[in-house]
Amino acid sequence: MTEIRFGQAVNRALADAMAQDSAVVLLGEDVAAAGGPFGVTRGLLDRFGPERVRDTPISEAAIVGTAVGAAMTGLRPIVEIMFMDFVTLAMDALVNQAAKARFMFGGQVSVPIVVRMPHGGGINAGPQHSQCLEAWFAHVPGLKVVCPSNVADAYALLRAAIDDDDPVIVIENKALYATKGELPEPKPSASIGHARIARPGQDITIVTYGAMVTVALAAATELEKEGINAEVIDLRSLQPWDETAVLESLSRTHRAVVCHEAVEAFGIGAEIVARLADVGFDELDGPLVRVGAPFMPPPFAKTLEDWFRPDPARVIAAVKRAIG
Amino acid sequence: MASIRALEERCLELSAEGLIAGSVHVCAGQEAIPVGAVDALTETDRVGATYRGHGWALACGTPLTLLLAEICQRSGGVNGGRGGSPYLTASRYRLVGENAIVGAGLPIACGIALSSTARSEGSVVVASVGDGAMNQGATHEGLVFAAAFSLPLIVVCENNGWSEFSPASRQIAADASSLAGAFGIGTETVDGNDVVAVRAAALAAVGRIRDGNGPFLIECKTTRMRGHFEGDPQKYRDATDLEAAGRKDPIERAAEKLRKMGVSEADIAAAADAAARRIDEAVARGRAGTSPIPSEALADVYSRVAEARP
Numbered sequence: 349m350t351e352i353r354f355g356q357a358v359n360r361a362l363a364d365a366m367a368q369d370s371a372v373v374l375l376g377e378d379v380a381a382a383g384g385p386f387g388v389t390r391g392l393l394d395r396f397g398p399e400r401v402r403d404t405p406i407s408e409a410a411i412v413g414t415a416v417g418a419a420m421t422g423l424r425p426i427v428e429i430m431f432m433d434f435v436t437l438a439m440d441a442l443v444n445q446a447a448k449a450r451f452m453f454g455g456q457v458s459v460p461i462v463v464r465m466p467h468g469g470g471i472n473a474g475p476q477h478s479q480c481l482e483a484w485f486a487h488v489p490g491l492k493v494v495c496p497s498n499v500a501d502a503y504a505l506l507r508a509a510i511d512d513d514d515p516v517i518v519i520e521n522k523a524l525y526a527t528k529g530e531l532p533e534p535k536p537s538a539s540i541g542h543a544r545i546a547r548p549g550q551d552i553t554i555v556t557y558g559a560m561v562t563v564a565l566a567a568a569t570e571l572e573k574e575g576i577n578a579e580v581i582d583l584r585s586l587q588p589w590d591e592t593a594v595l596e597s598l599s600r601t602h603r604a605v606v607c608h609e610a611v612e613a614f615g616i617g618a619e620i621v622a623r624l625a626d627v628g629f630d631e632l633d634g635p636l637v638r639v640g641a642p643f644m645p646p647p648f649a650k651t652l653e654d655w656f657r658p659d660p661a662r663v664i665a666a667v668k669r670a671i672g
Numbered sequence: 673m674a675s676i677r678a679l680e681e682r683c684l685e686l687s688a689e690g691l692i693a694g695s696v697h698v699c700a701g702q703e704a705i706p707v708g709a710v711d712a713l714t715e716t717d718r719v720g721a722t723y724r725g726h727g728w729a730l731a732c733g734t735p736l737t738l739l740l741a742e743i744c745q746r747s748g749g750v751n752g753g754r755g756g757s758p759y760l761t762a763s764r765y766r767l768v769g770e771n772a773i774v775g776a777g778l779p780i781a782c783g784i785a786l787s788s789t790a791r792s793e794g795s796v797v798v799a800s801v802g803d804g805a806m807n808q809g810a811t812h813e814g815l816v817f818a819a820a821f822s823l824p825l826i827v828v829c830e831n832n833g834w835s836e837f838s839p840a841s842r843q844i845a846a847d848a849s850s851l852a853g854a855f856g857i858g859t860e861t862v863d864g865n866d867v868v869a870v871r872a873a874a875l876a877a878v879g880r881i882r883d884g885n886g887p888f889l890i891e892c893k894t895t896r897m898r899g900h901f902e903g904d905p906q907k908y909r910d911a912t913d914l915e916a917a918g919r920k921d922p923i924e925r926a927a928e929k930l931r932k933m934g935v936s937e938a939d940i941a942a943a944a945d946a947a948a949r950r951i952d953e954a955v956a957r958g959r960a961g962t963s964p965i966p967s968e969a970l971a972d973v974y975s976r977v978a979e980a981r982p
Contacts, residue, residue: 373790399789399790400790402821404817404820405813405816405817405820407813409779409809409810409813410779410782410810410813410814410816410817412779413776413778413779413780413782413783413810413813413814414780414783414814414817415783416779416780416783417720417768417779417780417781417782417783417784417785417786417787418783418784418786418787418790419783420763420768420780420783420784421718421768421783421784421787421788422787422791423783423786423787423790423791425783440773440776440810441776441779441780441810444773444776445773445776445780450972450973450974451754451969451972451973452751452754452755452759452761452769453751453754453755453759453761453763454749454750454751454752454753454754454755455752455972456750456751456761456762456763456764457761457763457768457769458975489973490973490974492974512975513975514974514975
């Protein structure tokens with residue numbers, strides 16, 4: 349089995365979905381002729397033509413708004429927002445239009461759009477090109493949010509998102525695009541809302557997603573040397589998130605840490621620990637601890653960014669607090 | 673036009689009575705625009721409207737009973753009672769939705785037009801926007817998009833001179849036509865209270881688009897005979913402006929045209945009476961309807977719930 353890069357897995361998912369269904373179209377800034385800022389859509393223009401792979405004006409509100417209208421009338425548009433930070437310019441189209449159309453219109457229409465957006469730091473891109481804003485979307489009824497951590501899921505979750513009849517935000521961590529992994533044959537499938545156990549363990553549950561899965565696994569390897577056997581759960585889907593799987597793990601470990609690259613305050617972790625503290629109260633033998641970035645914009649300076657992003661040492665410290 | 677006026681007058685009574693909860697935005701004074709524009713369309717064309725969209729819904733052919741039941745927030749309404757007056761859609765009847773965000777509709781209409789192009793349907797899309805939407809970035813982006821992709825889109829700007837509670841003239845220095853022109857889009861300005869003139873402009877625009885030309889904007893100069901929403905005391909508005917709007921009533925003007933063509937007063941009155949009777953029937957159905965059920969409303973948020981775990 350050959351290894352491919354994360355970005356290539358995204359490309360294959362797009363190509364396979366477009367080959368299978370002529371209603372699937374791509375819209376985005378520089379996605380056609382240039383192949384995308386991270387090269388993810390390279391080759392798709394030549395294969396599928398300019399009617400299905402469109403370079404759009406730099407107009408995020410219109411890109412997503414257009415996708416919503418097209419989705420309500422028979423197409424299955426996939427939009428690329430060049431950097432997740434730019435989605436602020438398309439929030440009305442996502443939050444007031446895509447998320448609500450099906451409900452407002454009493455089920456007369458659905459909005460099968462996929463909006464791919466790269467988040468995260470690690471490429472020294474600064475405050476307006478590095479944010480992790482996924483909690484915004486997970487808070488909006490009507491939207492689904494997924495975030496793959498590896499090559500196989502980059503393919504499988506994107507295919508699941510394209511097949512879904514509702515708007516799905518697919519978050520890809522920029523730092524993962526160049527990472528390599530195996531894409532099995534036959535190609536993997538996933539269903540939105542299901543987590544996976546990335547590493548089994550019995551002493552503590554570490555809940556995480558996206559690029560932080562690798563960080564959590566590195567922390568778990570270190571912790572094992574100290575006799576702490578951590579279970580790492582890769583959420584894969586943030587809205588809906590797999591509460592059943594996390595509670596099941598908690599019922600075995602009785603302790604939990606939730607990690608994300610996004611700032612800690614009011615993040616995905618806050619929702620997860622709130623549910624564990626409520627529904628999982630009887631299982632808890634220690635405090636629920638979160639790991640996230642400090643409450644500040646992602647800094648541009650390399651040294652500051654390295655300090656800002658959560659690393660294995662911070663996860664290890666959180667685990668030790670949770671274990672007491 | 674008479675049906676739209678009769679429907680909306682009855683909606684005002686039902687609002688006062690409490691059967692209709694929430695804000696209602698009537699199009700009194702602007703009825704000629706949806707009626708004239710939709711008459712230029714075929715059954716496969718589509719329409720996007722604003723929260724002031726009862727006229728568009730009716731002109732598109734939405735059955736009166738389904739429409740009124742929706743405005744009364746009944747489960748038997750065209751949206752199952754989820755939309756009410758400002759969030760109507762009737763996709764089976766060409767209306768792909770009102771929109772309660774000023775300016776949000778134009779990019780969505782671009783998408784509907786793109787879908788038509790991609791699937792070679794040959795449909796034309798009409799997007800109704802108000803003059804206030806011309807201030808919005810999303811509208812400008814939609815115009816950029818429509819021109820860039822040469823989309824089969826007619827933007828109908830219903831310029832009633834009022835951006836909610838403020839005169840449009842104090843908000844934007846350019847008119848809709850010159851703005852659209854700056855984006856490379858052809859335009860025509862018409863008297864929006866003259867149903868014949870609106871229809872003629874719409875027919876010309878539809879013909880131009882079906883011949884393969886790009887998007888077009890029709891600016892309809894019109895009048896708002898009532899407030900921004902029902903219950904708006906309009907203290908910001910001079911009484912003379914309201915009186916002037918009343919003198920330009922498109923229904924009166926259409927009746928005048930009919931009289932000049934030799935249509936009898938009795939026939940004109942009969943048309944209005946027939947419209948009122950149809951509304952009576954729809955109101956009775958609306959009153960008898962039931963309220964939406966919360967658990968069913970919750971189920972409409974997503975197309976399908978996540979499958980059971982494997």
